Amino acid sequence: MQSNNSINVNGCSVCEAGKEKYTKCVLGAFRGTIYYQYDYRSKDGELFTTLQETLEQCREKRDKWMQEKNRKRLFPSTLQKMQDGKRLTKSEMAYQIGHVESCHTVAVSWDFFRREEIVSTFNRIFGTEIK
DSSP states (O other), X not given: OBOSSOSEETTEEOXXXXXXXXXXXXXXXXXXXXXXXXXXXOTTSXXXXXXXXXXXXXXXXXXXXXXXXXXXXXXXXXXXXXXXXXXXXHHHHHHHHHHHSTTOHHHHSGGGSOHHHHHHHHHHHHTOOOO
């Protein structure tokens, strides 16, 4: 959600859970370069904030932050299988996706999806490169 005003009130972010807020700003210290002040609050309430030259850069940083955050939620048994180079099953990946995004279509109806679709979703959510 774009705002032409500050995205903070009294120095505190007003960003709601699961939403983003941003505004353009010009910082004198950077010789008039336009930046995006960007906040995203995860569904669990943790705040991500950044200052970048483009909105796309802000969202890329946010996505990497979310992937790191999600990767920490992988079950130890899943991590071990990945470290051992063992193949994860469709149901294992779907269960992990559901652990992070409980209503995700792949998590709810994993048996209707091709393995490639589940792998792609898993890699996007966790920032992994499994095949």
